[in-house]
Amino acid sequence: MKKNGKSVFACSECGYQSVRWLGRCPDCAGWNTFMEEVVRRTGSSSAQTDGLNPERIRDIKVEKVSRVATGVGEFDRVAGGGVVNGSLILMAGEPGIGKSTLLLTISGRLSGLGKKVLYISAEESRTQVKLRAERLGTSSENLYLLCTTEMISIKEALKSLNPDFVIVDSIQTVSDPDIPSTPGSVTQVRENANYFLNYSKKSGCPVFLIGHITKEGAIAGPKLLEHVVDMVLSFEGEARSSLRILRASKNRFGSTSEIGVFSMEENGLLEIPEASSLFLPSLSEHLPGSVIFPNQEGSRTLLVEIQSLVAPSYYGIPKRSVIGIDYNRVSMILAVLEKKVSFSFNSYDVYCNTGGGLRISETSSDLALAISCVSSLKDVPVPGQAVFMGEISLTGEIRHVPDINRRIGEAERLGFTRAVIPEVNLKDIKVKPSMEIIPVKWLKEAILASVKL
Ligand SMILES: Nc1ncnc2c1ncn2[C@@H]1O[C@H](COP(=O)(O)OP(=O)(O)O)[C@@H](O)[C@H]1O
Ligand SMILES: [Mg+2]
Ligand SMILES: [Zn+2]
Known part of the structure; x- marks a missing residue:
């Protein structure tokens, strides 16, 4: 290594620089990521210039992106x-x-x-x-x-x-x-x-x-x-x-x-261009804790199983373990279930994951997740070929979801016969589907309509 410049310490993960070595990166929080680097005065190797003078934006001719x-x-x-x-x-x-x-x-x-x-x-x-x-x-x-x-x-x-x-x-x-x-x-x-x-x-x-x-x-x-x-x-x-x-x-x-x-x-x-049924359970039986959510990824709908296991906890602090779903979202939904519908998860460990490990980032999956937790807590399966969608607000209200027609259409194509959807989405449905549509406004109402308690 030739040394012909000043040296700095840089984080190997995110590039954060410091004049001295640090054990933990203040930017990306990585441990032991700092390495010594020699700063080279290279001018600007990455400079990009298209033209020297400012131009009117309306005069700029656009070449079509090829x-x-x-x-x-x-x-x-x-x-x-x-x-x-x-x-x-x-x-x-x-x-x-x-x-x-x-x-x-x-x-x-x-x-x-x-x-x-x-x-x-x-x-x-x-x-x-x-x-x-x-x-x-x-x-x-x-x-x-x-x-x-x-x-x-x-x-x-x-x-x-x-x-x-x-x-x-x-x-x-x-x-x-x-x-x-x-x-x-x-x-x-x-x-x-x-x-x-x-x-x-x-x-x-x-x-x-x-x-x-x-x-x-x-x-x-x-x-x-x-x-x-x-x-x-x-x-x-x-x-x-x-x-x-x-x-x-x-x-x-x-x-x-x-x-x-x-x-x-x-x-x-x-x-796999036909992926919509890839994340569904292989069993046709209905098991407690298993709920289907039509997940929208761009133009494609993937029906995905959301699974929960609610089991008695034997430690002071109940465990929450989540794969494929946002941890904070799960905590929030458990809190809403507790406060608004009086289900207590205090003395239970809660495990949630998604079929095939698919990562779900949509809040539209809230309702499916809530139903899945209740179904496992009460140990009763969700009957029928049903799909669930809806965002849950902190007040326990079921909020609007985007792309309702695509979700319902795909669920119907795959043979589902019932969809529990937010009431506010009813007006968006363009073609009347042959499947049963159950509009819900509140979480409590949604639970009563979904599982026999
Ligand atoms: N001879 C082989 N037969 C079948 N699968 C193989 C073979 N060699 C590699 N693979 C698969 O390819 C994967 C590695 O893919 P690769 O493209 O080298 O990964 P990356 O470039 O991301 O490190 C392995 O995990 C394995 O699943
Ligand atoms: Mg490689
Ligand atoms: Zn860093």
Whole structure:
């Protein structure tokens, strides 16, 4: 490491800088994440200028954003129709989740469309990538592979090959010896990402950066790059399940509400465009604590099982354990049930989770969650093929949910026969469904209409 500048300490997770070492990052609260960095006066390597003088905004001519659909439908859906020319995309996820697999699949499809694709692997050998490509059935003459960690070789390859798409696997393992900092450090990651940012903007060639999310913070995390890139995609899933979900948490060229659903199979990632019944229980029996909620993710409705287990607590403070749902939301709903409907959860442990581990962020799931807790507390199942939707206010009122027609439509298509919905949503229903609709205004009323107590 060449030392030719002042040194600072930087958090390897979020990039927060301090003149002295800190045990805990004041910004992202990570422990032991500070590493010494040498500050280099580089001018501004990331400066982007379009024009020197201010212009009237109405006089600016807009070029239409041009996109290339990759052919991986679930990816294109999340990206807003395809990859925008000149964009820099970060694909973040835990190690082993399938980032390399997804991007090699995308590379295969793009090269099949006649695009020249350069896949840079700084993590695996040529043989390893080749074996994966064989497993995925990728063998296009337009797909090039470069296995190196050196930015110098990468820059040369970009110049000589002049590709249409570039994949960097991963941004944390490439390094530039001119940057006086260890590979994987904040400075390295940031400077190299800036290089790819400039490259993509100048050449119009989209660049995908793969970034590992690290728990220990041993190498600089993708959080650091979020503001630099045009799109942040996260690839999620549970280790024990083959289900993978792709989400955009930032998208400068489209919405962030769409999700892509994949299954990790022996010979690669299988796209699941028909995912609406994937998160339902496999049993047809009705069990206490199991309630179905039509979850809206962008344009797609996924019917998901919400499960609760309310069990006597033998410790002083009852336990609350939640997976896939917001913890604070569960606490709030238990408090409303206690105060407004007189169900006491004081001496019970409460466990809540979602079918398939799907993460639900909608408050429209409140009612389903409340019914699920009551059903488990009383040990009575919810009868019939029913779905529940509604936000619960602190006063115990059932509030409006968006997209009511799509939710009801999808539930009906999958054979559900009853829907408990907020009364205020009745006027929004366009086509009278064949399923029974039960409008409710108050939580108490909703519970009485749903379970036999
Ligand atoms: N030979 C194989 N056969 C079947 N599945 C495999 C094989 N090799 C890897 N996988 C699957 O691919 C996953 C790793 O995917 P990968 O794309 O390398 O992840 P990442 O790049 O996110 O670290 C493994 O967890 C495993 O499920
Ligand atoms: Mg990988
Ligand atoms: Zn931090």
